[in-house]
Amino acid sequence: MSSLSLYDTLTRTTSPFVPIKAGEVGIYLCGATVQAPPHIGHVRSGVNFDILRRWLTKSGYNVTFIRNVTDIDDKILHKAVHEKAPWWAVAMKYERAFSDAYAALNVAPPTYEPRATGHITQMIELMAQLIERGAAYAPGNGDVYLEVRKLDSYLTLSRQKVDDLLPAADADETYKKDPRDFALWKAAKPGDPSWPTPWGAGRPGWHLECSAMAHAYLGEAFDIHGGGLDLIFPHHENEIAQSEAAGYAFSKRWMHNAWVTASGEKMSKSLGNSLQVAELLKTVRGIELRWYLGSAHYRSMLEFSHDALAESATAFRRIEGFLNRATEILGSAPIPVISQGFTDAMNDDLAVPTALAGISEAVRLGNSAITSGDKAVIAASASEIRGALEILGCDPFDSAFVISGGADLTEALDGVIQLALAQRTAARDRKDFAASDQIRDGLAALGIIIEDTAQGPRWSISQISEK
RNA sequence: GGUCGGAUGGCCGAGAGGCGAGGCAAGGGACUGCAAAUCCCUCUACACGGGUUCAAAUCCCGUUCCGGCCUCCA
Numbered sequence: 001m002s003s004l005s006l007y008d009t010l011t012r013t014t015s016p017f018v019p020i021k022a023g024e025v026g027i028y029l030c031g032a033t034v035q036a037p038p039h040i041g042h043v044r045s046g047v048n049f050d051i052l053r054r055w056l057t058k059s060g061y062n063v064t065f066i067r068n069v070t071d072i073d074d075k076i077l078h079k080a081v082h083e084k085a086p087w088w089a090v091a092m093k094y095e096r097a098f099s100d101a102y103a104a105l106n107v108a109p110p111t112y113e114p115r116a117t118g119h120i121t122q123m124i125e126l127m128a129q130l131i132e133r134g135a136a137y138a139p140g141n142g143d144v145y146l147e148v149r150k151l152d153s154y155l156t157l158s159r160q161k162v163d164d165l166l167p168a169a170d171a172d173e174t175y176k177k178d179p180r181d182f183a184l185w186k187a188a189k190p191g192d193p194s195w196p197t198p199w200g201a202g203r204p205g206w207h208l209e210c211s212a213m214a215h216a217y218l219g220e221a222f223d224i225h226g227g228g229l230d231l232i233f234p235h236h237e238n239e240i241a242q243s244e245a246a247g248y249a250f251s252k253r254w255m256h257n258a259w260v261t262a263s264g265e266k267m268s269k270s271l272g273n274s275l276q277v278a279e280l281l282k283t284v285r286g287i288e289l290r291w292y293l294g295s296a297h298y299r300s301m302l303e304f305s306h307d308a309l310a311e312s313a314t315a316f317r318r319i320e321g322f323l324n325r326a327t328e329i330l331g332s333a334p335i336p337v338i339s340q341g342f343t344d345a346m347n348d349d350l351a352v353p354t355a356l357a358g359i360s361e362a363v364r365l366g367n368s369a370i371t372s373g374d375k376a377v378i379a380a381s382a383s384e385i386r387g388a389l390e391i392l393g394c395d396p397f398d399s400a401f402v403i404s405g406g407a408d409l410t411e412a413l414d415g416v417i418q419l420a421l422a423q424r425t426a427a428r429d430r431k432d433f434a435a436s437d438q439i440r441d442g443l444a445a446l447g448i449i450i451e452d453t454a455q456g457p458r459w460s461i462s463q464i465s466e467k
Numbered sequence: 468g469g470u471c472g473g474a475u476g477g478c479c480g481a482g483a484g485g486c487g488a489g490g491c492a493a494g495g496g497a498c499u500g501c502a503a504a505u506c507c508c509u510c511u512a513c514a515c516g517g518g519u520u521c522a523a524a525u526c527c528c529g530u531u532c533c534g535g536c537c538u539c540c541a
Contacts, residue, residue, distance in 0.1 A: 032541080041541050165537055165538085207538095229536085230535070311491045318490090322505090353480065354488070364506080451504050458504095
């Protein structure tokens with residue numbers, strides 16, 4: 001039995017996972033800044049860490065998974081001006097868009113999903129603590145800064161030196177002791193939302209909220225902190241700085257997912273709307289998009305293309321097709337089983353691509369078993385595949401993906417199709433292939449695929465979308 | 468300038484000293500009235516130049532190219 005090892009950005013090595021408290025895992029994942037609709041890069045992070053969470057849970061841990069919502073920041077305020085709507089309406093609109101995207105991709109809701117604006121109290125407490133300990137200062141203009149040169153281990157995650165950083169172009173040194181000092185709190189500007197503090201009214205800096213919320217929900221020390229690669233600096237460095245300066249051990253391990261790239265480059269707004277989740281879901285189903293996003297290793301760049309997405313969906317349908325046929329033959333959905341091969345792959349820093357090779361092998365074996373009529377092998381293969389898909393969040397039997405048209409409707413539809421199939425079989429028996437093909441083509445035009453198997457004709461609803 | 472990563476077959480994507488991952492596409496075959504689905508076979512690669520080693524896609528040195536971060540970022 002292998003045991004779980006995970007990569008740690010801090011040490012740049014893979015090491016055995018040992019929880020702080022036996023049987024428990026606390027994870028904090030930096031979630032969305034809700035200022036635009038989600039694109040696939042955003043949800044890749046959600047999918048990757050959802051797989052981690054599922055695997056930890058399957059491994060027997062009680063997982064507390066926190067993913068925050070940043071619902072106040074500069075961009076949201078700008079967007080609000082642009083959209084001529086209150087900032088909170090903008091934030092809520094996009095928060096819902098993110099929730100919809102996560103749901104479509106079967107990313108389980110986090111244990112708790114705190115919003116920044118709901119934790120101002122905790123942020124003020126944290127700032128007070130930092131000032132009291134001499135780590136932060138309020139120069140009197142309403143801002144509060146963290147004094148980075150006083151920290152011993154600042155920038156260890158990104159392995160940089162304070163003096164090597166390019167000074168920020170817009171650094172205001174009127175109040176900062178050092179241009180690299182960063183704002184915990186920003187003084188209120190006229191017209192912007194603000195909250196009262198002992199140092200003046202204002203709003204949180206970008207980094208403070210995560211330290212405050214991680215502390216509130218996971219305590220002074222927790223197991224894993226996650227996020228996208230681009231958050232390492234400055235966001236995660238600053239979280240570490242704030243939390244450690246406050247006297248907390250903070251996160252024991254750091255995990256970062258790589259990007260979805262397009263033409264070799266990190267996705268950006270310039271690509272327009274085409275890679276938004278909502279747009280892509282017009283071409284493939286949620287389960288297929290998830291399969292695509294989850295199938296590359298989380299630390300590898302995933303080069304997006306519509307062709308690659310389409311081919312990934314094709315590959316998934318082959319697996320799904322086998323499970324459906326197996327279910328028909330076995331008379332019930334396969335019971336999920338986690339194979340040793342899958343366990344070994346997942347325990348090796350979530351080696352999903354390796355695990356996928358095992359799934360392909362099982363599909364091949366299972367399909368051969370259908371031909372030979374070996375029910376034991378069919379059941380074993382199907383169980384192993386379903387067990388793996390469950391962890392990857394791509395189980396086609398998951399209620400998240402099953403379109404609930406109602407059992408009655410499916411039965412009625414089946415009755416109608418069986419009627420047509422009986423006509424077709426009769427036509428084939430009298431070698432009237434023109435008539436039989438007419439029935440098959442007619443059903444195909446309605447999106448119903450007919451396949452002749454050794455057990456007779458079977459039908460399924462086409463998953464291939466026209467686009 | 469600092470720092471971090473990448474280059475693998477037609478395409479996508481693993482692997483990290485020896486037994487050619489896997490998928491998709493393509494070609495051939497089996498099955499089929501024809502399809503579809505499925506199975507079998509074929510195509511077999513590690514940017515370049517040195518080095519270490521019995522053995523290098525993998526380690527070391529160098530080169531080229533691509534990309535991230537350096538205070539908005541998943």
